[in-house]
Amino acid sequence: MSNIKISQLSNVGNVDGSGMFVPVVDTTDTTQADSGSTKKADLEMVVNSSGYEFTGGFQAKTDLTGYVWNSSNNVSYTTADATAGNYMRFGLDRSVHEAVDTPYWSDPSPNMNFEGFGMFAGDHLPAGKTTTLIDYDFAGWSSSSMTGNQSTDTGTIALDGLSVGDLVSVRFDYNIIAQVQNTTVESGLWWATRNSSDAITFEFFLQGQTSFFGTGTVGETKLQRVTSTAYLASNEDVNAITLPVIKSDNPVLIQPLSLLVTITK
Numbered sequence: 363m364s365n366i367k368i369s370q371l372s373n374v375g376n377v378d379g380s381g382m383f384v385p386v387v388d389t390t391d392t393t394q395a396d397s398g399s400t401k402k403a404d405l406e407m408v409v410n411s412s413g414y415e416f417t418g419g420f421q422a423k424t425d426l427t428g429y430v431w432n433s434s435n436n437v438s439y440t441t442a443d444a445t446a447g448n449y450m451r452f453g454l455d456r457s458v459h460e461a462v463d464t465p466y467w468s469d470p471s472p473n474m475n476f477e478g479f480g481m482f483a484g485d486h487l488p489a490g491k492t493t494t495l496i497d498y499d500f501a502g503w504s505s506s507s508m509t510g511n512q513s514t515d516t517g518t519i520a521l522d523g524l525s526v527g528d529l530v531s532v533r534f535d536y537n538i539i540a541q542v543q544n545t546t547v548e549s550g551l552w553w554a555t556r557n558s559s560d561a562i563t564f565e566f567f568l569q570g571q572t573s574f575f576g577t578g579t580v581g582e583t584k585l586q587r588v589t590s591t592a593y594l595a596s597n598e599d600v601n602a603i604t605l606p607v608i609k610s611d612n613p614v615l616i617q618p619l620s621l622l623v624t625i626t627k
Contacts, residue, residue, distance in 0.1 A: 411627040413488030415480040415495040419459025420452055420618040421516060429462050433583075436539065436615035439608065448510025449567065449607045451552050452534075452618045454517025456498035488625040491523040495623050502603065505562055508552055518603040519623055526594050529626040532570075533589045534606040537617035539582065540575035545612040547573045549588040552607045555598040567607065568592055583617075 422437050423429045439450050456478075463481040465472030473483035479494045487495065497520040504513040519532060532551055549572075554565035570590030594600050608616060 411489040412625055413486045413491065413495075414622060414624040415482055415484070415486065416463075416620065416622050417454070417459055417480040417496050417498075418462040418620040419454050419456070419480075419496075419498055419517075421455040421458065422452060422618050423458045423462070424455055429458055431537065431617040431619075436617055439610050439614045439616060441613045443510060444610055444612050446510065447609070449508050449552060449609045450510060450616070451503070451508065451512055451515050451605050451607045452536075452616075453503075453512070453515035453605060454496065454498045459496075459498050488524065488528070488627060490525060491625070493523060494520055495625070496520060496621070500603065502560065503605075506552075506554060507562075507565060508607075515605065518605060519621075521594065521600050521602055521604075524594060524600055524625060525627075526596060526600065527627075528594045530592045530594065530604075531589055531624040531626065532591075532604075532606065533587060533622040533624075534570070535585070535587050535619040535621075536606075536608075537583050537619065538573075538575075538586055538608075539584070539615040539617075540579045540612070541581075541614060542612040543575065543577050543580050545575045545579075545610060545614060547575070547608055547610045547614060549573070549586060549606070549608050550590045551592065551604045553592060553602055553604045555596070556601045556603065557598060558601070560601070562603075563598055567609070568604075 426435055437450070443450065459480070460477050463476055465474065465476065465481055473485050476483035478498070480496050484494060497518050499516065500518040501516050503511070503515045519530070521530065534549060538547065548569055550570035551568040552565065553568045554562045557563050568590050571586070571588040573586060575584070606621065
């Protein structure tokens, strides 16, 4: 879209009844490139090239009554975890996903074939993506070198079918209960690139947010909504696996709530 000229935007806004569009110079057509003439591109196609999916299907909810957190149910990040500098990764679970991701609205009529996708049933997938953005069954974390690696974690954000140059945004919503005042918590994604044989080649923490819990916060439940971003620079990024993580310098209690995965073209 870098070849759009300001003077070429006069038809945006449905003024000729043909629908929303933006004129684009086709630089592969030399006559257009030379003359500055334009072709019409459907704006809906441009907008719909991006997409998103949502889930609350966290592995940690498996044993919860109704899959709902309460004051007596938490995931413990312990003193030992803090001392070791461990990351805690939050896996996904298909059975929890199928129980909690049922669409809650009635108008417009929702797509109820959401199993394996998320609450939006794959209706808003980005261009080029024909499979789910969220894989609830992936079980390849055992070879991860993450400090504090939980080898039995399942699930990943599924980037296959995307393209080099795409931007990945993941919003991780969770409750946190500090156990010690003056606690600093880092939240983000654990990102592991993989080669064409699905072997992990490089992995690291992609930080989204640092939160500080000072005087008066101990024992209080605080909602965190942390967005982390990653660009797909290579084919190994497109084949990467990733899940949300936290790291703390003191013990905390965590209640993972939901993930919103957005792909921008």
